[in-house]
Amino acid sequence: MARSRLMIFDCDGVLVDSEPLAAKAYERVYERHGMPGVHGGIIAQCIGMKQSDIIVKIKELTGHQFPPAAAGDIWAETKLLFSEELKPTPGIAPFLSGLAGDRCVASSSSVERINHSLSVTGLSRFFGEAIFSSSMVRNGKPAPDIFLHAAEKMGAQPADCIVVEDSPFGVQGAVAAGMIAIGYTGGGHTYPEHGARLKAAGADFICADWHEVGRQLAGLGVPA
Template sequence: MSDILMVFDCDGVLVDSEPLAAEAYVEVYRRHGLQIGPEAVAACVGLKQGDIIAKIGADTGQHLPAAGTDDIWPVTRALFTEQLQPMPALSDFLRRLASARCVASSSSLERIHHSLAVTQLAPLLGDGIFSSSMVARGKPAPDLFEHAAREMGFAPEKCIVIEDSPFGIEGAVAAGMTAIGFTAGSHSYPGHAAALSAAGAHVVCDSFSAVERHLASIGVAAFA
């Protein structure tokens, strides 16, 4: 067993969920007489729900009423149940991963557990599931990553974080961890890798095969 803790974001890293999540937000806003495009949601990738709603309001002038927040998860859950997929080659990566691992996500615990259940990833990730609901501040603050490291019993310098959002990269770096940017999701865009690098990513990988090669190149013996 490696002495490294691998910390995985969930949405956009473990599961290819961001386009589905954006579709859900657009639909909920429509139901409440508001109009946003998926690009407004894409600008919020990595944030927790409350911060997403606030940013959409600030960016677009479309302010979701408080009653609308209760609609977001049911609409999202239905889409996830029908369409959510794990990232390519992830299952094999996790089966061979010899290090400790955990999940640190801005999503609610219910959404994280549902995502891992419908994609059959839950048995490969264990009990280390951490949500921004557990800490005072969500990403890009370091709170969630620091909490996950404490609970898992690892020093920050022994943690390697895989993140698809600049907000997540910023939080991992602020926590004193090594951050790997990840661009394999279907929500990736031109300039995505550059944005992750600018946020402080140690390296940017476009697949889990690339992540494995990078870990080997820096001397992390993380695979059986």
């Protein structure tokens, strides 16, 4: 009998191809507040973090202190871009259609952003209310909190969970939670060293598309 597994998916850069759009939103908003120079290379170092941690990281990298009262501007700009341009990652809808067993989303983004992303891309139907955000736990990725929270709520043991992540921070969190980590490099923000960095973070497998994810899951006894 096949072992029951819980599939845990990151949202940004895994389910939806959002990272290039999110980086553009940060660039625009920082520029609008008189803080130029926050470019894609800087934002790339923040992938996998929640917004409050990204703002701290940008300050470390650039010296720019974003005004706390304007934090809502980042989501407003991001939401606008997502509504106009956000797409699912290539092949994810057919993959989810064929996936058996329980699945959920565990993301550093806010619940509102996750739900908007899934709605715009037509992926909401695959997850229902099985949506978990770092806003629900004390520590964001690379801490394991969000993954352990998701497993508990879904009634799964950490050792029976498989996480699909696109960021080193996310992979580190999954590994710290005692879960199998699949590093996904099929998003529009991927780069030549992407897979190697995910592997160095502890990913058990590196997959450039959903067909390869399916092959790895089959090897683990998960129908996909």
